[in-house]
Amino acid sequence: MITGSCGCGGIRFEIEKVTALTNCHCSVCRKTTGASFATFAHVRSARFKLLIGEDLINPGYEWTPGHARSFCNRCGSPAPKFVEATGMVSVPAGLLDGDPGVRLSMHVFTSSKVPWVDLNDDLPKYEKWVPGFVPRDLA
Template sequence: MRYAVTDAFRYAFNCHCSQCRRATGSAFKPFAGIERKALRLTQGGGQAMIYGDPQAAHDVHCGLCGSLLFSVVREGAYVHVTFGTLLDPPAIRPAAHIFVGSKAPWFEIADALPQYDEFPP
């Protein structure tokens, strides 16, 4: 499965919530947010695995390898694209760690980015 997205991301974070940890199988999900209309599936869209409400918030995984490609959020208006699935490095970098109030207890954040228990103010 393949997608195309414009490198015009509006924000980027490292999310430590339990849902993102579960979806990625990792300590956190680095992602960048952009309007949903800026992303289009270019190949294998029929193979997408959707977890959640298809009409609202949901995760889209590749039906072949299972990778989390992006999450549809904010009443379907935005997507959170996982950094690990981008072929080219994005211009944006994560601005902070979010939902550290529920981060994995075995993971220590070792950078100087701001940390927020939930969403940033």
């Protein structure tokens, strides 16, 4: 089991298996994390278990109706979120305690990448959404 938690430990979860790790360079991820890009671990919902802290998860500001980034009400850490469009839980990878066992598989929203980050790896790079995974209401 891979475990994870928010900064204050009020939200704790365990993961049976991480399907993929992606770097998202979109402006929403940058602004909600404060980082140059956000790394997410994508987990099938059946393989994700929230242990404690459901009451601490703030659903977050809706930057467009129905779309927000959750965070911990107590410490402000980003929090795992179920994503309708993919049927998976997006877990901010920095919350993980150990090695998820997979390595980065792609970059998305490279059209919004900050100028001080260079992408010198051979991973697939998508200017926006991964083709085939565009949320219907944002297409």
